[in-house]
Amino acid sequence: MHLWTLLGGLSALGLLTHASEIEPMNFNVTSALEDLGVDVSSIPALKSFNGIQARSAEKACAAACSGLSFLYKSQVSGQNSAGYSNFTDSFWSVQQEEVQPHCVFRPTKNTEVSTAVLLSRLTGCEFAARSGGHAAFTGASSSPGGISIWFKDMNEVTLNEDKSVASIGPGNNWLSVYSALEPYGLATVGGRASSIGVGGFVLGGGISYHSNLYGWACDNVESFEVVAASGLILTVSESSHSDLYWALRGGGNNFGLVTKYNLYTIPAPKMYGGARTFLQTSFKSVINAFINVANNASVDPHAQQYVAFLQVNGTNLASAELTYTKDDSDPQIFKQFRSIPAVSDTASSKTLVEYVKYLETDNPFHLREVYWPIAVELDEAFANWVTQTFYSMISQVEGVAGIQPVIIYQAITDLILEKMSRFGGNALGLDKADGPVLLMHISTWWSDEADDEKVYAFVNSFWEKVIAQAKSVGVYNEYIYMNYASMFQDPIAGYGEANKAKLKSIAKKYDPRGVYQTLQPGYFKLEGAPVTGSF
Template identity: 80%
Template sequence: MHHISTILGGLSVLSGATLAYASTPVESSNFNVTAALEDLGIDVSTIPALNSFTGAQARSTDKACAAACSSLSFIFGSKVAAQNTAGYSNFTDSFWSVQQEEVQPHCIFRPTKNTDVSAAVLLSRFTGCQFAARSGGHAAFTGASSSPGGISIWFKDMNAVTLNDDKSVASIGPGNNWLSVYSALEPYGLATIGGRAASIGVGGFVLGGGISYHSNLYGWACDNVESFEVVTASGLIITVSETSYSDLYWALRGGGNNFGLVTKYNLYTIPAPTMYGGSRTFLEPYFSQAINAFINVANNASVDPHAQQYIAFLNNNGTNLASAELTYTQDVADPQIFKQYRSIPAIADVSSSKTLVEYVEYLETSNPFHLREVYWPVAVKLDEKFSNWVVKTFYSMIPQVENVAGAEPVIIFQAITEPMLKKMSDFGGNALGLDASNGAVELMHIACWWTNESDDETIYAFVNSFWETVLAEAKSQGIFNEFVYMNYASLYQDPISGYGAANKAQLKKIAKKYDPQTVYQTLQPGYFKLEGAPASF
């Protein structure tokens, strides 16, 4: 593979004129979509669906998207799937949550290279048809990565994983999930900072932050990006790094899908030795001991950064359980940092030596597909007494949903440790608004699945009222943190505001610079935008 910095030189599809103005990705006031499509070799006048297309039609979603999808089909043929075809149902049937499976796009577009993506964005602008882009499709609410009535761009075929000459950087297409990334890199003894379950997609994970087994050692995924290849709103393809478009590089590290479609993630590689870990499960009399162990492991993250953990509390067939997922990034069965956990009597322990590939496959089994899902996080200062109180409050409120078919609420505690927080200032910093000045942050989130759409409001109301109770107490104790982790956020949350007013203002300024016509806000309205939550309660 060529060095990452030579990516732009390979875009032979683009004419010289496009490359000449690719050096200035800030869209001019006289930008012409038709001319930009011509630069891609697409003559609008030869596309039947666009010959008689008018501005009035652009104001009709159905007509706009019929024209856009017909145009994509005319240009790209079999890369486009219409409704009631196998290619279409392959897309809708393969989402993690039922809420995403239910969305009915006008068509599915499967690009194979970056200029295909440019064409899709420009045709969306030409027609006014909305679009969404899907990497792994692991979000838990409608429209996050599929466009109702619009174009759903499925990155599935952009799935290359290649290494640069010295193997320090892996170039990863957005069609990959973490199983495919780790599987490609494992023969080289390498990995990247990535997800902890097999089917999670690369794209949303990196752009939203990205907590990894290796994050105490190296930081979050967004803090381990050498560069991004990005399709801007004007269809230009630029390579964004700490030294090239550094403001956009900062924004993409936590800012989600608000700035462009990323067609390549160039991530620093790390060694991938065999790991050791698995879940250790405790009964209720030992909950306070388990929470004490959780707090101590979090606070000792800088002493032994090989340890990674989270602890989940749930009710299983009438029995309250705590399940601690204890991972060590070396093949050590009983590291000192986990001894406290191991001294607590457990009813089950499935710890074993695992490669990274084996680990994400093992964890995948705890995230079943084809159920209604919600994730909903909050953040507070790491605090043992408060953590115990939250668990008691959680169990006191579970009866509110005990009659909901298939409902299985779980509360999960993780620590955003001081080593992680310190890494967030690397390479010019990220957009998340977190720092190490107040010590470790405790990330708490509810995960719940259930069976019937008719119970959606009951579940959402339960989680909302629970967090209202918890956050009121956190604020009264002075330990509330406004951070909202995008990768777990619910449709009723606003992660961008959770990054703080200054960072939100900066993100909006950067978006306006690179996307003055707000294409990625208005034509790609799904997921977490710069202004407000996807839905209001």
């Protein structure tokens, strides 16, 4: 038996603790592939491959993709194929659709993911991995010129014997998860729109309808199944590789490819909710109601809310999405919102499946997109000032084709912050002493690539002004929510120096040669923003 195979068995027993056991100093990629049943010398494209060729990214990726195709022919799609187009055409944002990988690989099981990672190491070809593909910038989950690993076919949802844990493949979105669990009267703490993928959502935090009750998605993971850079498959939990378990709860894609998310289940009764929309004359009342609901989360944790401020045909509007996780049309906690005159209200009784389908209409596909968040103290006067500032600056993007700028307010309540300490805590660096926190983010779509820089400059200038004011009045929080972060932001830095250093140390332990930092360069790495912009 090879050492690599033996280590895999020990990992399953939770007996490995040191980096040398995860990836020995004398680690050999070819031998690791051999342990997976892959004989490199039998693959024509790799038999004659050498390190000199790896200096050419195109040749490296041609060799890697040819190797994958030799091993898993029906699961690899090259350019100009139907499978390739299905991949590129199915992204949420146009920026992601525009990426042209060398090939698309659709693994069906964890060992095939291990093989892809090892072939990337052997050839030097970069890779990216996609769960739902709901990011808003180039290369976040598709690799330009490299291997794009599409988890689409790893889409099982199963329950353990007592139905307390759902094992979820990374190819699922939240609609498929909720649909699978609904017949059992169950759900997990998950996303609020149907097409959002499980993977990035959980690894970046994961705000849910149920967050006041249970915390964020990352706080409700029983264990992860992870492909380490060595190809070794680890089961990671509070009791096994607890440091990596902590890191994966907010640390993104920096430590391995997660091939199974084992999430605690929750009851899933019918809910009640929808969007209540108000005119500008009511904005101060709406913000006051929002603040009061957030501050009273402990009184009634079934309430979840966010408020979006936007302009439609020259009219300034506030749309409050008010969700109650019981089928109650008149909970006391939302009475203040309902006392404010509204121009429309879509509230109704909904199952969780119906709710995520309904909310999907707020997230249209095939547009140019940017998300861009900051965090501040939950302060009513500051929230009002930001709203006014937003509308005073919208004219900067007048004339941009198809533009729809929106600013959205959400609260990270004291209840949510308390639950972030569960199971050893997460990597996000949020402290209850600083709560509640007001999470603000810009969500903007537009049509024409020629307007990209103008839109980015608008959002950047807006946040520069807001951050300067937040610092001057003492309400600024360095935290950046990864799942909304723009390509110009560095979420890991926002977790604080101590957490960043700890994350880097854990990455070094499990990935000593930095595979997930270098060969998988997309999305948010441990050192700096994906793009350093100048505006």
